[in-house]
Amino acid sequence: xxxxxxxxxxxxxxxxxRIELAERGKEILEMRRDQLIGExxxxxxxxxxxxxxxxxxxxxxxxxxxxxxxVGPREFRSYSQLVEPPKVRIVSKSLxxxxxxxxxxxxxxxxxxxxxxxxxxxxxxxxxxxxxxxRLAAKEAALELLCEEIGYLNRIVNSLERRLIPELMExxxxxxxxxxxxxxxxxxxxxxxxxxxRERSWLSRFT
Amino acid sequence: MAIEIYLAxxxxxxxxxxxxxxxxxxxxxxxxxxxxTELLSKYGYVIRDPSLExxxxxxxxxxxxxxxKMIIGVDGPPGELLRAYSFGRVELELVRDALxxxxxGARYRPPRCSALATLKVxxxxxxxxxxxxxxxxxxxxxxxxxxxxxxEYYEEVGSVAVLEMGAEADYYARCWRLADSLLxxxxxxxxxxxxxxxxxxxxxxxxxxxxxxxxxxxxxxxxMMPGLPRHVVAYGVESPLEELSSVARAVHxxxxxxxxxxxxSGFLVxxxxxxxxxxxxxxxxxRLRPIDLSxxxxxxxxxxxxxxxxxxxxSAKIAGIPEETVREALQLL
Numbered sequence: 073x074x075x076x077x078x079x080x081x082x083x084x085x086x087x088x089x090r091i092e093l094a095e096r097g098k099e100i101l102e103m104r105r106d107q108l109i110g111e112x113x114x115x116x117x118x119x120x121x122x123x124x125x126x127x128x129x130x131x132x133x134x135x136x137x138x139x140x141x142x143v144g145p146r147e148f149r150s151y152s153q154l155v156e157p158p159k160v161r162i163v164s165k166s167l168x169x170x171x172x173x174x175x176x177x178x179x180x181x182x183x184x185x186x187x188x189x190x191x192x193x194x195x196x197x198x199x200x201x202x203x204x205x206x207r208l209a210a211k212e213a214a215l216e217l218l219c220e221e222i223g224y225l226n227r228i229v230n231s232l233e234r235r236l237i238p239e240l241m242e243x244x245x246x247x248x249x250x251x252x253x254x255x256x257x258x259x260x261x262x263x264x265x266x267x268x269x270r271e272r273s274w275l276s277r278f279t
Numbered sequence: 280m281a282i283e284i285y286l287a288x289x290x291x292x293x294x295x296x297x298x299x300x301x302x303x304x305x306x307x308x309x310x311x312x313x314x315x316t317e318l319l320s321k322y323g324y325v326i327r328d329p330s331l332e333x334x335x336x337x338x339x340x341x342x343x344x345x346x347x348k349m350i351i352g353v354d355g356p357p358g359e360l361l362r363a364y365s366f367g368r369v370e371l372e373l374v375r376d377a378l379x380x381x382x383x384g385a386r387y388r389p390p391r392c393s394a395l396a397t398l399k400v401x402x403x404x405x406x407x408x409x410x411x412x413x414x415x416x417x418x419x420x421x422x423x424x425x426x427x428x429x430x431e432y433y434e435e436v437g438s439v440a441v442l443e444m445g446a447e448a449d450y451y452a453r454c455w456r457l458a459d460s461l462l463x464x465x466x467x468x469x470x471x472x473x474x475x476x477x478x479x480x481x482x483x484x485x486x487x488x489x490x491x492x493x494x495x496x497x498x499x500x501x502x503m504m505p506g507l508p509r510h511v512v513a514y515g516v517e518s519p520l521e522e523l524s525s526v527a528r529a530v531h532x533x534x535x536x537x538x539x540x541x542x543x544s545g546f547l548v549x550x551x552x553x554x555x556x557x558x559x560x561x562x563x564x565x566r567l568r569p570i571d572l573s574x575x576x577x578x579x580x581x582x583x584x585x586x587x588x589x590x591x592x593x594s595a596k597i598a599g600i601p602e603e604t605v606r607e608a609l610q611l612l
């Protein structure tokens with residue numbers, strides 16, 4: 073035990089207060105961690121739809137490739153110039169205290185001017201899938217940030233649980249022992265002093 | 280008549296230069312773009328630039344040079360018709376592309392291809408247009424009259440399809456005028472008619488789908504199909520499917536079948552089916568080998584389809600599109 077520890081009742085009370093604070097903090101952090109884990113599981117279930125989306129995208133891409141070949145690459149490019157690009161905005165939102173990105177679709181791509189109905193439909197379907205992919209990407213980013221936060225909380229809880237609280241408890245135990253030892257010494261000293269005083273008073277009677 | 284026989288004989292020599300089916304198969308199986316171009320070089324294609332633009336230029340150059348060789352020294356109406364039909368087709372593609380780009384608010388960037396410099400409305404002119412209005416004004420001066428009327432409708436309804444149909448109507452009206460005025464054989468007129476009818480059917484389906492009104496449809500249809508009897512073009516606009524199929528029957532049995540098969544699977548398939556019907560007619564003429572201009576026209580059409588297919592296969596190789604998809608596209612066509 074460190075020799076720098078102040079052995080006093082005040083120090084013991086201070087350490088006990090710190091232990092109480094650390095334990096309360098640990099409990100709160102554990103609760104927050106559990107909440108985050110629950111949220112992460114919910115997001116993980118939603119992210120599982122990536123496989124289905126990828127299959128859907130593969131199908132649409134195959135149709136797009138077919139359209140590219142049927143219409144011709146140059147024509148495909150000139151058709152694409154009739155499409156107004158979509159507008160999206162990336163904003164930050166707090167999810168259980170973790171700042172995660174959120175992608176808002178402000179405007180869908182304007183495909184109504186496409187003079188080929190097949191390409192128009194294809195563009196709409198393609199945007200539906202890409203829009204879902206964008207939302208999925210935001211969820212994946214949120215999941216990643218949540219996992220980072222959970223990892224960070226885990227490290228704090230572990231350090232509280234395995235290092236700070238045991239050290240403080242050990243310190244408190246040491247101070248308590250030292251204080252008890254001191255009080256015993258004090259008691260003995262007082263007793264000795266009392267005996268000596270008694271002895272003195274007894275001797276003075278005979279002199 | 281002597282000129283027509285001369286052209287038919289020249290067209291037969293040209294037909295021998297067409298890519299055989301095995302060449303397509305070999306191109307599809309070729310693992311790399313380089314092997315593909317090496318294979319094509321045996322058939323007279325010179326591909327210097329391995330980009331999309333370079334490939335397109337090479338295909339168009341090959342087609343236009345062969346057509347040029349066929350009509351060289353042929354003065355008069357038959358040569359004019361062949362020129363209008365082949366060169367006009369390429370020109371129409373560029374004009375439609377330019378209209379789409381300008382309607383989208385972008386300047387048109389045409390392919391830089393020396394073979395296209397001979398076109399009346401070539402890439403050089405098209406690249407100078409700053410906006411749709413100036414483009415249409417210039418094109419009207421150059422003979423695209425229906426496009427001018429279509430532009431008025433475009434301003435009214437805002438559909439680019441109307442503009443594209445207007446430009447196509449001008450092309451087919453020009454071809455029909457030449458075919459009709461020269462006392463061409465029935466087969467020649469039938470061929471031009473079938474071509475314009477297939478495109479007319481396509482645009483009819485597209486514009487009806489977009490909810491374009493009866494007046495606009497009738498006006499553009501009359502310009503696009505001047506050879507058809509009036510009662511066929513003057514249809515009602517009550518039930519699109521019934522009318523379209525009845526018109527399809529009136530135009531051609533093959534087109535009718537193609538249309539009914541294609542409508543369910545979408546407009547791309549409809550377009551492909553209509554092109555296939557046109558191709559079937561061309562191959563029938565190539566098989567019958569008549570000694571008139573229809574044979575030369577069928578050859579030109581075959582060359583055009585070949586150039587487009589070569590461009591498709593090579594661009595698929597550049598884009599890394601799987602062989603099965605390219606095969607499916609070629610089968611559809």
